Amino acid sequence: MKQWRDRVVQGRWSRPAFAAVAVAGAAIAFSPSAAWQVVTQVGQFLAAYPVTVVLLVAAVAALVDQGRRIGRRKPVAGxxxxxxxxxxxxxxxxxMACVGAAVMGIMLVLAHTVDGVERTKLQLDAxxxxxxxxxxxxxxxxxxLSVRRQxxxxEDAEEQRMTDIYTxxxxxxxxAEAPVRLGGMYALERLAQANPSQRQTVVNVLCAYLRMPFVPGDAGDSPQEFQVRLTAQWILIEHLTRPEQVSTAAEADALSPNAKEPFWPNIDLDLTGAFLNEFKANNCHVRRAYFRHATFxxxxxxxxxxxxxxxWFYGASFDGFADFGGAAFGGxxxxxxxxxxxxxxxxxxxFEGIAGFEQVTFSRAALFDGATIAGDISFSEAAFGGGHPFEGPWSVGTPGLVRRRSMVT
Incomplete structure (x- = not known):
């Protein structure tokens, strides 16, 4: 109500309202009979087609209301x-009730302009x-209300269907059979693709599967299970790879989930302790990532x-080539x-935040050419088996942005 009052006070609605009232009053005063005929016809139309009139008015009101809101807020799902x-x-x-009351009031007022039986008839019509x-x-x-209930x-039936598919x-x-497990993974992928609200949940399930203990070559870990795990990796990488036109984390985070787009934005990845084989997440984007004690x-x-x-890659191990070239860390x-x-x-x-390489072991050469660091970086107790990667004062990137802590060469 306060917003409406403010608009009237500011003159946004007062002038059109006063103009409409003035025109209606002038028409009634100039020709009561003609005004009565117009009001009567309007009343008859409203009585004959009330639903059509109300739906048209509601549609116009909805369009006006939504037009004012476009660009000022994001749509809320659900x-x-x-x-x-x-x-x-x-x-x-x-x-609709106000229109009916207004028509009845105007018709009753105009009925007083005539006498006798005609007045009674007009009052009854009003x-x-x-x-x-x-x-x-x-x-x-x-x-x-019936439409809304339906x-x-x-929606309840759709949610129950999704729950059944997920379960x-x-x-x-x-x-026990690998093909059945593969079918379960692809079913989860389809569920997440069609229902963006379920994507983080599905990613959590796939990550939990990869976090389960696995040792290649063990009697209990068959080659079929190895293929199942590769499929889980492929699904994650497939849907975390940024679109070609998106190059930064900010652009990726700004994307809204879309059932027609394969990229899943705003996803957290927790692969703590997971065994990952040939894990190639090039050009992928995640919000937060946890690879603590993971084996690559x-x-x-x-x-x-x-x-x-x-x-977080704390305590992880890489037994082959590890390529982080051109990666961007926002935290x-x-x-x-x-x-x-x-x-x-x-x-x-x-590196936009603090970067820690403490107690890291580089068994072979390490390349940091062209790296940029906006916060502190530490190589305390790091060991470089392939030679020191820095020359002279070890500032990486823009001079003055890196503050030395300690490093063992």
């Missing part, structure tokens, strides 16, 4: 359409048309990857305690 919301039903019914429109307002309210039932797929992941077998790639917030980047068994490339990497 909200009722305006016409089916409590506010929409109240506005439509109230508007009451009939006015109450008819008001009664129709109740019918419209019942209709809208939509609510359909069945998770049960398949525990099956073979060549691993995070080239061009973007991390919106913190990335804290923790590589403490990592063992790099092969060549490690951090060329052109960007």
């Amino acid at each position: 909200r009722w359409p305006w016409l089916l919301s409590d506010r929409g039903i109240f506005v439509v019914v109230g508007l 009451i009939k048309y006015g109450l008819g429109v008001i009664a129709a307002a109740g019918g419209v309210a019942a209709l809208l 939509r609510h039932t359909e 069945a797929a998770v049960e398949q992941l525990g099956h 077998s073979g060549s691993s790639g995070f080239r061009g990857a973007t991390f919106g917030e913190d990335a 804290v980047a923790v590589f403490d305690g990592i063992s790099f068994g092969g060549f490690a490339s951090f060329g052109m990497v960007s």
Whole structure:
């Protein structure tokens, strides 16, 4: 109400309202009979087609309301359409009732301009048309509530269907046969692609599967299980790879989930302690990543990857080539305690926060050419088996942005 009052005070609605009242008053004063005929015809039309009139008025009101809101707020998933919301039903019914009452009032006033039997007839018509429109307002309210109830039932059924699919797929992941487990993974992928709200949950399930103990070559870990795990990796990488036109973490975070787009934005990845084989997450984007004590077998790639917030690789091990070239870390980047068994490339990497390489073992050469660092970086107790990667004062990137702590060469 305060907003409406402010608009009237500021003159946004007062001038059109006063103009409409003035025109109506002048028409009644100039020709009462003609005005009576117009009002009568309007009343008859409203009484004959109340639902059509109300739906048209509601549609116009909804378009005007939404037009004012475009660009000022993001759509909220799961909200009722305006016409089916409590506010929409109240506005439509109230508007219709007000129109009926106004028509009845005007017709009663004009009825006093005539005498005798004609006055009585006109008064009865006024009451009939006015109450008819008001009664129709109740019918419209019942209709809208029924439609909303039906939509609510359909949404509940859809949620139950998704729950059943999710439950069945998770049960398949525990099956003894590898093809059944593969089917469960693909079912979860389809569920997440069609329902963006379920994507983080599905990613959590796939990550939990990869975190389960696995040792290649053991009697209990068959080659089929190895293929199942590669499929889980492929699904994650496939949907975390940024679109070609998106190059930064900010652009990726700004994308809205879309069932038609394969990229899943705003995802957290927790692969703590996971065994990952040939894990190539090049050009991927995640919000937060946890690879603590993970084992990376073979060549691993995070080239061009973007991390919106913190990335934890604490205690991980890489037995092959580790490529972080061009990666961008938006938060804290923790590589403490990592063992790099092969060549490690951090060329052109960007650290926006603190970067830790304490107690890291570089068994072979490490490349940091062109790296930029906006916060502190530490190589305390780091060992470089392939030679010192820095020359002279070890400032990486823009001079003055890196503050030396301690490093063992």
